[in-house]
Structures are given as structure tokens and as C-alpha cells.
Amino acid sequence: MELVFSPDRIEAWPVERLRPYAGNAKMHGQDQVAKIAASTAEFGWTVPCMVADDGELIADHGWVLAASMLGLKEVPVIRLSHLDEAERRAYRIADNRLTELGEWDEEILREEISGLLAEDFDLSLLGFDDEDLDALLRDPKDADDGASEGEEDVPEPPATPVTVEGDLWQLGNHRLICGDSTSVDVVGRVLGSVKPMLMVTDPPYGVAYDPSWRNKTGATATRRTSKVQNDDRADWREAWALFPGWC
Structure with a gap:
């Protein structure tokens, strides 16, 4: 031709x-x-x-x-x-x-991507987003609708959540608020006239921890792959400044 x-x-x-x-x-x-x-x-x-x-x-x-x-x-x-x-x-x-019009052979694609992951290649260059990569790297033979070993069978969250931003719960002598720890109004509402003795935080900050790595490496099989909002924030001095107790 x-x-x-x-x-x-x-x-x-x-x-x-x-x-x-x-x-x-x-x-x-x-x-x-x-x-x-x-x-x-x-x-x-x-x-x-x-x-x-x-x-x-x-x-x-x-x-x-x-x-x-x-x-x-x-x-x-x-x-x-x-x-x-x-x-x-x-x-x-x-x-x-x-x-x-073309389709992926997902088994071959999984093997190729897994090989790149083993070589510490930057998978973001492949064009897939994190959610797609998580799904591709999950071995379908390990898929289980039930809880993985060592995990509780946690039900799916309701479509309409019980607690929304701004709610303040009184739990006996304890108070729990759903809100921004860097907001003067939010911290003032939850503390009231109480002066706390301890502030518990969870360093390191700014790491954007992604728990799905456990599934990628085969270390464990977990469904707990959700991320924490604002986990990539490195500077929390606004929250610390609102702590009225002893440092």
C-alpha cells in the first residue's frame, strides 16, 4: 500500500x-x-x-x-x-x-506499574491520579468486601452525617467540637471558661500521609486508605497560639 x-x-x-x-x-x-x-x-x-x-x-x-x-x-x-x-x-x-478506542490489559498494566514502583520511579509521570494508581495496584485476588484481618468491620458513613461543622458535643465532663483549631471562635466555644493543662498534637506536620502505601507494598491489606484534610499543612502556630494553658 x-x-x-x-x-x-x-x-x-x-x-x-x-x-x-x-x-x-x-x-x-x-x-x-x-x-x-x-x-x-x-x-x-x-x-x-x-x-x-x-x-x-x-x-x-x-x-x-x-x-x-x-x-x-x-x-x-x-x-x-x-x-x-x-x-x-x-x-x-x-x-x-x-x-x-483502545483498552488496557489491567493485569499487564499492574505488573508494569508494580515494577516501576519497585524501582522508586515517580508514578505521577504516568498520567494516572492517586486513586487510579491505588485501584490498579490492588491485586483483585485480595479483594474482599469484608474487613481485613485485624480490622474492625466499620460500616460506611451515612449519606447525611450526624455531626456537621460547628456542632459541640458534651460527653460527661468532656466537650468535643467539630471545627477549625486555628479559629478563635471555635476554640473559645469548646473551652469556655476552662483552662486546659495539656495540648496533644500529632507531629510531624506537613507530610500529607497516605496510608495506601501499605497496600501498594503488600505490607498489609487495609481498607483504611482515606487521607486527613489539611495533613499537608506544616505551620500550625495559629492553633498553638490559642492554647491558654502551660506549654
Whole structure:
């Protein structure tokens, strides 16, 4: 079979020479562009942009956005001079749609990602988010709807929680509030006129602890993989300043 076109060269064009196509139906969010940029920084520029002779982009709009994010001045391009306007419009759609038709062999994918994890490779460069990676790395043979060994069978939380932010509970002589420990109003409500003798905290701070590593490494099988809100906050001096007791 003789192809209607096969590129014989790749050119380097200034980024400002490229014009996005106004009718491009494929959207690129900031998160996706950031992932393309991170991939490009790690692996290099592996996909030339498809352009018309006048600089209008035919394919790879996301890569050009990533180039701008990286501060690149030039990008590699291939001219598709043989396409007329209708063919360019059709190819834009086909180029995006055809890549969506493939499916993953999840068993092979799991083995590949597990191998990269064992080599301490940065899995964020693969394009999957943490939730997807957790699901992929979980061996389906270990899946169990019940509690894992050593864990309590904790029911799912109700759709409408009993306690909401601002609620203050009186538990005998103790008081418990659902709120922000850096808020003067919240701390004042829970303490009232009482001067506490002890402030219990849980260092280290700012680590964004992710308990799902236990499943990834096979150390244990746990369903307790949820994260703590604001666990990545390193500076808690606002909360300490509201402690009226002895340090």
C-alpha cells in the first residue's frame, strides 16, 4: 500500500508561530497540561505537533500548552500540507477519538506499574491520579468486601452525617467540637471558661500521609486508605497560639 503522506522531516518552529484551532473540540484542563509538561520534562519532546502551512494547529494542542507552561521557545512540528480544510477538521477529531478506542490489559498494566514502583520511579509521570494508581495496584485476588484481618468491620458513613461543622458535643465532663483549631471562635466555644493543662498534637506536620502505601507494598491489606484534610499543612502556630494553658 502506498501512503498518501509520510513525513520526511521535522521542523523546529517558534511557539508564537502556532495558532490554536478555534473549533478544537478536545478540551485540556490545567491538570492534564501540567501532566503533559511533567512528562515532557522527564522524557523529552516525543510527539511532533501537526500543523498547517499557515501555523494553525491540526493536532497536539495540549503539547503546545505544555510548551508554554515549560517556557519553551520552539517546538518540533510536522507540516500536513497535503490536507485540505475539511480533511484537517476530520483528522483533528479522528486523532483524538482513535486513541480513546483502545483498552488496557489491567493485569499487564499492574505488573508494569508494580515494577516501576519497585524501582522508586515517580508514578505521577504516568498520567494516572492517586486513586487510579491505588485501584490498579490492588491485586483483585485480595479483594474482599469484608474487613481485613485485624480490622474492625466499620460500616460506611451515612449519606447525611450526624455531626456537621460547628456542632459541640458534651460527653460527661468532656466537650468535643467539630471545627477549625486555628479559629478563635471555635476554640473559645469548646473551652469556655476552662483552662486546659495539656495540648496533644500529632507531629510531624506537613507530610500529607497516605496510608495506601501499605497496600501498594503488600505490607498489609487495609481498607483504611482515606487521607486527613489539611495533613499537608506544616505551620500550625495559629492553633498553638490559642492554647491558654502551660506549654
